[in-house]
Amino acid sequence: EQINKGNYEHYMQKEIHEQPQSLKTTMRGRLIRGGSCKAKTVLLGGLKDHLKTIRRSRRILFIGCGTSYNAALAARPILEELSGIPVTMEIASDLLDRRGPIYREDTAVFVSQSGETADTLLALEYALENGALCVGITNTVGSAIARRTHCGVHINAGCEIGVASTKAYTSQIVVMAMLALAIGSDTISSQERREAIIDGLIELPNKIREVLKLDQKMKKLAQELMAEQSLLVFGRGYNYATALEGALKVKEVALMHSEGMLAGEMKHGPLALVDENLPIVVIATRDACFSKQQSVIQQLHARRGRLIVMCSEGDATVVCPGDNCRAIEVPLVEDCLQPVVNIVPLQLLAYHLTVLRGFNVDQPRNLAKSVTTQ
Numbered sequence: 001e002q003i004n005k006g007n008y009e010h011y012m013q014k015e016i017h018e019q020p021q022s023l024k025t026t027m028r029g030r031l032i033r034g035g036s037c038k039a040k041t042v043l044l045g046g047l048k049d050h051l052k053t054i055r056r057s058r059r060i061l062f063i064g065c066g067t068s069y070n071a072a073l074a075a076r077p078i079l080e081e082l083s084g085i086p087v088t089m090e091i092a093s094d095l096l097d098r099r100g101p102i103y104r105e106d107t108a109v110f111v112s113q114s115g116e117t118a119d120t121l122l123a124l125e126y127a128l129e130n131g132a133l134c135v136g137i138t139n140t141v142g143s144a145i146a147r148r149t150h151c152g153v154h155i156n157a158g159c160e161i162g163v164a165s166t167k168a169y170t171s172q173i174v175v176m177a178m179l180a181l182a183i184g185s186d187t188i189s190s191q192e193r194r195e196a197i198i199d200g201l202i203e204l205p206n207k208i209r210e211v212l213k214l215d216q217k218m219k220k221l222a223q224e225l226m227a228e229q230s231l232l233v234f235g236r237g238y239n240y241a242t243a244l245e246g247a248l249k250v251k252e253v254a255l256m257h258s259e260g261m262l263a264g265e266m267k268h269g270p271l272a273l274v275d276e277n278l279p280i281v282v283i284a285t286r287d288a289c290f291s292k293q294q295s296v297i298q299q300l301h302a303r304r305g306r307l308i309v310m311c312s313e314g315d316a317t318v319v320c321p322g323d324n325c326r327a328i329e330v331p332l333v334e335d336c337l338q339p340v341v342n343i344v345p346l347q348l349l350a351y352h353l354t355v356l357r358g359f360n361v362d363q364p365r366n367l368a369k370s371v372t373t374q
C-alpha cells in the first residue's frame with residue numbers, strides 16, 4: 001500500500017476523498033448478491049463461528065473512544081433494530097472509571113481504528129476477566145485489540161495517516177451495519193429491510209462520490225465561518241452521531257469550539273445560546289425523525305438562529321424557513337446508512353476551516369493518532 005499524499009496537499013484531504021474506494025474495500029467479498037432463489041446476504045468470515053453466541057447474548061456493548069465511539073453510536077439503532085438485543089454504549093475510560101457490570105451473557109464489541117488505544121485495550125481486558133464474548137472491529141491487522149478479542153472484523157479502510165479519523169469512521173459504520181445484518185440474518189420478518197440495506201451498501205460508494213462534489217461549497221461556507229468562535233451541530237436518531245463526529249472534527253483540527261448536540265435536548269439548555277450570530281448546523285435529512293427536526297428548525301428560526309441545514313436533495317426550500325438559513329443538500333440513502341453520507345460535508349468543512357485558519361491539518365496540536373497511555 002502506498003503511503004503518500006498523491007495529488008493532495010494533506011493526508012486528511014486525501015483520506016476524505018478516497019472514501020468511495022475505502023468503502024468498497026471494506027465491503028469487498030462480504031456482500032453476497034443473491035441469485036434467482038438465493039437471498040442477498042452478508043458474510044463476515046471472522047464472526048461466522050460466533051454468530052449463534054452473539055444472537056443469544058442478553059446485551060451488546062459497544063466500547064471505544066473518540067471517533068470510534070461515534071461510529072458505534074451511528075450503528076447502534078440498526079443493530080438494535082435487526083438484532084432485537086439491547087445495545088449499550090460505553091466510552092472505554094468511563095467504563096473503567098465505573099467498573100461497570102459486565103456479564104458472561106454479554107457481547108462486548110471493541111471499536112478502534114488503531115487497535116492500540118490504551119483505554120479500549122484495558123476495557124477489553126476487563127471484559128475478558130468478566131467472561132463476556134469479545135469482538136474486535138479494528139483497522140489494523142495484528143493490533144493488540146485484534147489479537148486479544150475472541151473474534152472480529154477488520155475494517156480494511158487502508159492506512160490512515162491524518163490524526164483526525166475520516167475514512168476509518170465511515171468504514172467502521174459500514175462494518176457495524178454489516179454486523180447488524182449478519183446477526184439479524186436468521187429473522188425472516190426483516191428479510192426485505194435487510195435486502196434494502198444491502199442494496200444501499202452496494203450503492204454507497206457512488207453516493208459518496210456525489211456528496212464529495214460539495215467540496216467547493218463547503219470551502220465557501222468555511223470562508224464565512226472561519227472567524228467564528230463556536231459552531232453547534234444538532235442531530236438526532238441515526239444522525240446524533242453525525243452531530244458529535246462533525247463537531248469533533250471541527251474542534252480537533254480547526255481548533256474552533258464546536259459541540260454536537262442531541263436535538264431532542266435542545267429545549268433543555270442549548271436553546272439559551274441561540275442568537276443571530278452563533279452558527280448552528282441542523283441535520284435534517286429524510287428519515288423517521290424528519291418532522292421533529294423540521295420543528296427544531298422552526299424553533300431556532302423563531303429565535304433568529306443562524307442556520308445551516310443539511311437536508312436531502314430537493315429539500316432546500318422545504319427545510320429553510322427564510323433568510324438567515326442556508327441548505328446543504330446531500331443524496332438520500334437508506335436511513336441507517338445516511339450517517340456515512342452526512343459526515344462527509346462536515347469533514348470537508350473541518351478540513352477547509354483548518355487550512356483557512358492556518359493550522360496543521362494532519363498533526364493538530366496536542367493530539368496523537370494513537371493514544372497508548374491512560
Ligand code: G6P
Nearest residue numbers: 066067068112113114117165368
Ligand atoms: C485518538 C485519535 C482519534 C481516535 C481516538 C480513538 O484520539 O486522535 O482520531 O478516534 O484516538 O482511536 P482508535 O484508534 O481507538 O480508534
